[in-house]
Structures are given as C-alpha cells and as structure tokens.
Amino acid sequence: MFKEITIIGGAGHVGLAYTLICASKNIKVHINDTNIKSINLIKKGILPHKEKNGSKILKKALKNRLISFSHSIEEIKLNKINIVCLGTPIDEFLNPQHKKLIELFNKLKKILKNNQHIILRSTVSPGTTRFLHTMLNNDKKNIKVTFYPERFIQGYAIEEFNDFPQIIGAVDKKAEIETKKFLKQLKSEIICLNPEEAELTKLFLNSYRYVQFSIANQFFKIAKNAKLDYQKINYAMSHNYKRGNIPSPGFTAGPCLFKDTMQLYSFSKNDFSLGIEAMTTNEGIADFIVDKIKEENKLSKKVVGILGMAFKPESDDTRNSLSYKLKKILQLNARKVLTTDPYVKNDEDIKSLEYVQKNSDILIIATPHKIYKKIKIKKLIYNIWNDF
Ligand SMILES: NC(=O)c1ccc[n+]([C@@H]2O[C@H](COP(=O)([O-])OP(=O)(O)OC[C@H]3O[C@@H](n4cnc5c(N)ncnc54)[C@H](O)[C@@H]3O)[C@@H](O)[C@H]2O)c1
Structure with missing residues (x-):
C-alpha cells in the first residue's frame, strides 16, 4: 500500500486533477509546485482552474489533511512514488523543449534515494523516459522510472478516471510491478508497453x-x-x-x-x-x-x-x-x-x-x-x- 505520494507540478491542470483522484481514494499527496499563487488558492480550497467535481474533493481532502505543499525543490518531501507533471512545450523550431525537465531531473538526481520511483505524466517525445532514467542512474543509483501518459479530457479527469485503462511504459520490470501495484490501489485497468511505445x-x-x-x-x-x-x-x-x-x-x-x-x-x-x-x-x-x-x-x-x-x-x-x-x-x-x-x-x-x-x-x-x-x-x- 502506498499511503502517500508526491506530485511535482501538482498545482497544474494534470497534476492537481491527479492529486484529487488520489485524495479521493484516501492517498495522501505532497504537492510540489513553483506556482505559489496556485498553491495559495488550493490551500484555501479554491481550484486555480476548472475541474469537474474537484471543488468538493479538494475541500474534503484539506479537512482530512490529505494534502501537503512545497514550492521549491529544497523543501520537497519525496516519497516512494513521485509523479512529474511539468508542462512540455515546443520551441521556436517546433521541436520539444527538454530544458525544464532536465533542470528538474538534475536537481532530483541529487536528492532521490535508492528505490524511489519517478513516474512521468508529462507528454514527452519517444526516448525521453529512458534518457531521464539513464540520467538519474548514471552514478550507480537505483531509481525506477516509468512513463504514464495522461489521456483525460482537460477539466473532466476525475469524472473520466474509471472510464478507460491506464497505459504505462516502465523502463524495467521492477518499475512496472511497482506502478501496477500503485495503480491497483486506484482500481484501474492497466496496459503495459515499453516506454517508447507508451510515449508514441x-x-x-x-x-x-x-x-x-x-x-x-x-x-x-x-x-x-x-x-x-x-x-x-x-x-x-x-x-x-x-x-x-x-x-x-x-x-x-x-x-x-x-x-x-x-x-x-x-x-x-x-x-x-x-x-x-x-x-x-x-x-x-x-x-x-x-x-x-x-x-x-x-x-x-x-x-x-x-x-x-x-x-x-x-x-x-x-x-x-x-x-x-x-x-x-x-x-x-x-x-x-x-x-x-x-x-x-x-x-x-x-x-x-x-x-x-x-x-x-x-x-x-x-x-x-x-x-x-x-x-x-x-x-x-x-x-x-x-x-x-
Ligand atoms: N492539460 C491537459 O489536459 C493535458 C492532457 C494530457 C497531457 N498533458 C500533458 O501534461 C503535462 C502538464 O500539462 P498541464 O496542462 O498540467 O500544464 P500546467 O502548466 O497546467 O501544469 C504544470 C505545472 O508545473 C509547475 N511547474 C513548472 N516547473 C516546475 C518545477 N520546476 N517544479 C515544480 N513545479 C513546476 C507549474 O507551476 C504548473 O503548475 C504536459 O506535458 C502536457 O502536454 C496535459
């Protein structure tokens, strides 16, 4: 059982919706997000953007102390499962911009402990998950990495959560087993692919x-x-x-x-x-x-x-x-x-x-x-x- 997870970018559209899905299943969530304005709204029980059925769940989760917050990497509380939901824009050449993700992973690399798990929910170009896994583990650490794409319609993530399977692309078997164990807690059907297949x-x-x-x-x-x-x-x-x-x-x-x-x-x-x-x-x-x-x-x-x-x-x-x-x-x-x-x-x-x-x-x-x-x-x- 995973009693608490961390969501980096947890105040954004994908991150907050997922926070609320987890909180509605009584899983504690530590939100790490650089957007202080959004965090302050969430702390007051106000959604920074529309999410159907989100307001009620947020208020209940705050009352039951299921959500904690940090807005810098120095204050982050990492857990066994850490989900990354950063935006992944394209650049002026219409190519993916990796800069923000790489900056984040360079910081995470220094503080992640063996056997912790990064689950990437941001949409990334094929090869990125494996690249980030290599980056985190090149000094012989043992960090698990899985790509887990988000497929909900924006604003209706909570409503749609049980409507279709969750796709995962874990870098190795251990990461796959752990992601499946976590998602079973949310009672979802799971489809396993390799990371590049899931990214594509x-x-x-x-x-x-x-x-x-x-x-x-x-x-x-x-x-x-x-x-x-x-x-x-x-x-x-x-x-x-x-x-x-x-x-x-x-x-x-x-x-x-x-x-x-x-x-x-x-x-x-x-x-x-x-x-x-x-x-x-x-x-x-x-x-x-x-x-x-x-x-x-x-x-x-x-x-x-x-x-x-x-x-x-x-x-x-x-x-x-x-x-x-x-x-x-x-x-x-x-x-x-x-x-x-x-x-x-x-x-x-x-x-x-x-x-x-x-x-x-x-x-x-x-x-x-x-x-x-x-x-x-x-x-x-x-x-x-x-x-x-
Ligand atoms: N919005 C959607 O409906 C949707 C659907 C499917 C997939 N996606 C993908 O999910 C990803 C996130 O999209 P989104 O719409 O939630 O973006 P968003 O901008 O709403 O959320 C990103 C969050 O990350 C935070 N953030 C940025 N840098 C950070 C850092 N270094 N540390 C901590 N927090 C940081 C931002 O403050 C923001 O709250 C993208 O890759 C997107 O393509 C989005």
Whole structure:
C-alpha cells in the first residue's frame, strides 16, 4: 500500500486533477509546485482552474489533511512514488523543449534515494523516459522510472478516471510491478508497453485528433468557398449515419494537440506531412473567417465582438487559444474588437456578454460555450461550429 505520494507540478491542470483522484481514494499527496499563487488558492480550497467535481474533493481532502505543499525543490518531501507533471512545450523550431525537465531531473538526481520511483505524466517525445532514467542512474543509483501518459479530457479527469485503462511504459520490470501495484490501489485497468511505445501512443492519439479536426476545417473551407452551407451538409452526412460522424469544424487549439503533433513531426524526423497539413489548416482558420467577413463587410468600419476566449467550450483555459489569434488579426482589420468569456479570469480586456452584444456590429462565436446557444442575436453573427 502506498499511503502517500508526491506530485511535482501538482498545482497544474494534470497534476492537481491527479492529486484529487488520489485524495479521493484516501492517498495522501505532497504537492510540489513553483506556482505559489496556485498553491495559495488550493490551500484555501479554491481550484486555480476548472475541474469537474474537484471543488468538493479538494475541500474534503484539506479537512482530512490529505494534502501537503512545497514550492521549491529544497523543501520537497519525496516519497516512494513521485509523479512529474511539468508542462512540455515546443520551441521556436517546433521541436520539444527538454530544458525544464532536465533542470528538474538534475536537481532530483541529487536528492532521490535508492528505490524511489519517478513516474512521468508529462507528454514527452519517444526516448525521453529512458534518457531521464539513464540520467538519474548514471552514478550507480537505483531509481525506477516509468512513463504514464495522461489521456483525460482537460477539466473532466476525475469524472473520466474509471472510464478507460491506464497505459504505462516502465523502463524495467521492477518499475512496472511497482506502478501496477500503485495503480491497483486506484482500481484501474492497466496496459503495459515499453516506454517508447507508451510515449508514441500518446503522441499518436493527440495527432490523430488534431488531423481529424483539420479534415472538418478543410471541408468547412471548401463548402464556404463554394458558397454552400456546411452545417446543412454536415447534418446530411451525419444524421442517422454513423460513418459520417465527422467532428465539428472550429478553432482547434489548446496546450496539447498542436504541440504533440509537432512533437511527432520532430520525432519522425519531419516525415509527417499530414501533421503539417493539419497545422496549416487548423492554424489558418482565424484568417479564413476574417477574409470571409471582409468579402461581405467593410470591416474597417465595424466593431467586432469575439464570443469565447478559452481554447475550448466550458473551460477557463486560454493557453494557445485561437481566439487570441483571431483578436490579433481583427485588430489590424476592424474598427474595434471587443471580447467576452464567462469563465476566463486572466484577461483584463474581457467585457460582459451584454456589453459586447450591445456594442458590436458583428459577432463571432470563437468558443462554443453553451450559454451562447441561448442568445437571440439580430445582428450579423459568424459561427463555424456545428449544432449552434
Ligand atoms: N492539460 C491537459 O489536459 C493535458 C492532457 C494530457 C497531457 N498533458 C500533458 O501534461 C503535462 C502538464 O500539462 P498541464 O496542462 O498540467 O500544464 P500546467 O502548466 O497546467 O501544469 C504544470 C505545472 O508545473 C509547475 N511547474 C513548472 N516547473 C516546475 C518545477 N520546476 N517544479 C515544480 N513545479 C513546476 C507549474 O507551476 C504548473 O503548475 C504536459 O506535458 C502536457 O502536454 C496535459
């Protein structure tokens, strides 16, 4: 039985969700995170970002003293199981950035004891887990390392936890046995792969979704250029016909899909043209919409309101949101740009929905938050999403 684990990056999206999953099973969690602001919110029982059902579990866990905190490596309390959930961005060459992970592992190397275990939940390029294992053990230590990709939908990790198996890629048998023992405590089905297979599984899944969304966006563009109604075509393709179930076109964004498609592109030594095509289509959608509006409007005389600044519906996360790209393009083309979002808290430009509705000539639904379904708009509205 593992009574306590450590989560490094435990105040982030993946780390905090996992903290709450463990705490809900009565496993103590030591959160180590450099983000003091988030830690202070969590200590008060406030989630720094949306996580369905998270608030109740957090309050109960704090009351039962299941969570402890540190915000520097000097104060960290390491346990037998230590889970790493740092962000893994790409660099200006669209290649994975390893700097932060390597810096962390260089520090961990000095304080980890024999038989402690690092479980990597950050999405990494194939080969990284084994590289980090070698790095930790090159002075003859015996540190276990396992890659354990995160597959939940952001904001719904707790709800989805029992819905599908956990994939693990341990560097050796001892690490695999220990990870399985830990995950059995959380009652999950487990699939064992080697680290590179597990790393690739995660990149394939995200790239697959990214390419799927790009097909929908490409179809939308073809229909629009032919002056046809894509929503009607989509209904015809998908209604009572399971093989026509194409995702909605839209602003395909966020901290994972683009980045992981580029990680795969880099891993395949740039031999993944489908990924590049998907990126071109998905990233180009904001420009496409502005061009379409310009065909019918004197945009330089219009105030444009953007509805939704988060990267996806019902989320408060603005990381890599294409709403901001749309805003930037519009600022160069329209008289004025107004923005609104019911959930986003970290953007001072955001106005209320009423204000944006009242003061805009044109509205664009950039993020299909459910509340936008209810508004009855008389003025011109641009909508790319299905079912809206
Ligand atoms: N967000 C998702 O839905 C999702 C889904 C699947 C996989 N992932 C992957 O999980 C990883 C984490 O993503 P995220 O969205 O949780 O990122 P995040 O930015 O929300 O969380 C990362 C956390 O790590 C902390 N941190 C950074 N450097 C640190 C350090 N040196 N020591 C301690 N803490 C440190 C940050 O303060 C932050 O709280 C990424 O690799 C991402 O690709 C994310």
